Amino acid sequence: MFVVLLTYVKPMKEVEAVTAQHRAWLDPHVASGLLIATGPQVPRTGGVLLARGGGTKAELEALLKDDPFQIAGVASYQVIEFAPGKYHQEMAQFL
Numbered sequence: 001m002f003v004v005l006l007t008y009v010k011p012m013k014e015v016e017a018v019t020a021q022h023r024a025w026l027d028p029h030v031a032s033g034l035l036i037a038t039g040p041q042v043p044r045t046g047g048v049l050l051a052r053g054g055g056t057k058a059e060l061e062a063l064l065k066d067d068p069f070q071i072a073g074v075a076s077y078q079v080i081e082f083a084p085g086k087y088h089q090e091m092a093q094f095l
Contacts, residue, residue, distance in 0.1 A: 001095060002060055003080045004049035005041075010074040012044075021068035029063075036094050046075060052094045057081050 008015050026049075029035040037050040047069075051060055061079055069075040084095055 001053045001082055001084055002051040003082065004051060005078040006047040006069065006075040008046050008074060009076050015074045018068045018072045018074060025066065025068055
């Protein structure tokens with residue numbers, strides 16, 4: 001699995017200008033099951049994406065290059081791969 005941490009690197013006004021496009025970009029990836037959960041950090045200094053396993057880190061990083069936040073240069077991305085050792089049984093389908 002992967003945790004993707006987004007950190008805003010531009011003023012919130014610039015982030016807000018592409019937020020609708022970013023959220024629209026997320027929709028098909030959530031629908032496909034690639035992204036399990038997405039949302040803003042609290043406080044809103046960036047965002048978090050929880051992505052299922054099955055692909056490589058490099059493949060996910062390549063996909064993220066199409067995110068409007070990355071295209072507009074308003075966020076930096078940190079992709080963290082991890083191997084779940086303990087998890088709720090209902091999460092098994094996402095591993």
